[in-house]
Amino acid sequence: ATPSMPTAVPTARDPKVEAEVFWFNYRKEIVALLIILLGAGFVFGAYRFYSERQNSAAAAMLAEAKSSGDYQKVIAQYGGTPAGASACLLLAEAERGEKKWAEANTTLQTFIEKQPKYELVPAARVAMAANFESLGRPDEALSMYQQVSTNYPQSFEASYALICQVRLLKARGQNDAARQACEKILLEDRDSLWAAEAVHELRELMPKEQ
Numbered sequence: 001a002t003p004s005m006p007t008a009v010p011t012a013r014d015p016k017v018e019a020e021v022f023w024f025n026y027r028k029e030i031v032a033l034l035i036i037l038l039g040a041g042f043v044f045g046a047y048r049f050y051s052e053r054q055n056s057a058a059a060a061m062l063a064e065a066k067s068s069g070d071y072q073k074v075i076a077q078y079g080g081t082p083a084g085a086s087a088c089l090l091l092a093e094a095e096r097g098e099k100k101w102a103e104a105n106t107t108l109q110t111f112i113e114k115q116p117k118y119e120l121v122p123a124a125r126v127a128m129a130a131n132f133e134s135l136g137r138p139d140e141a142l143s144m145y146q147q148v149s150t151n152y153p154q155s156f157e158a159s160y161a162l163i164c165q166v167r168l169l170k171a172r173g174q175n176d177a178a179r180q181a182c183e184k185i186l187l188e189d190r191d192s193l194w195a196a197e198a199v200h201e202l203r204e205l206m207p208k209e210q
Helices: 015-064 068-078 082-097 101-114 121-134 138-151 157-171 175-188 195-205
Strands: none
Touching (some): 015 068, 082 101, 121 138, 138 157, 157 195, 175 195
């Protein structure tokens, strides 16, 4: 009879050997990945450092600004920083003080485009609406006030935008819409500064027989 071949006994795997084999087979890929990760970490750290320095420099420059020209320099050099956003608002206020309402609106629109999520965007839109009124463009002013009360209902400016609408709607003879604006203030923001004004306007808008 043919003697049977001895069965090979499986050897236990040595983790250290396997690790060395894995490293040998994939060392190029591993090194490349490490370089990418280290590079990404360096870029993030460098960006953060650069961003902090930019913000500090912008804030210092804004603190020294006193004129429209100064604000424009801050915007030109640091437009993407919080100080740059503040400079836009200060410039717009300075332009409004000089009765440059169209220029102020251009400045405010630039601010909104650069900082669409900034918490002062509703205030910027209210200021734009007031500038439209000063320019004798009530339809555009009304539209802007409506955008504020509709798109930013939880903002401090929402009720103010509504009460401003009342005046413009009354001038157009749209008394029903004016009443609805007053009622919305009393329904949604009864404790606001404008609630008493809304009550006064509602009394004025009531039919005389009532």
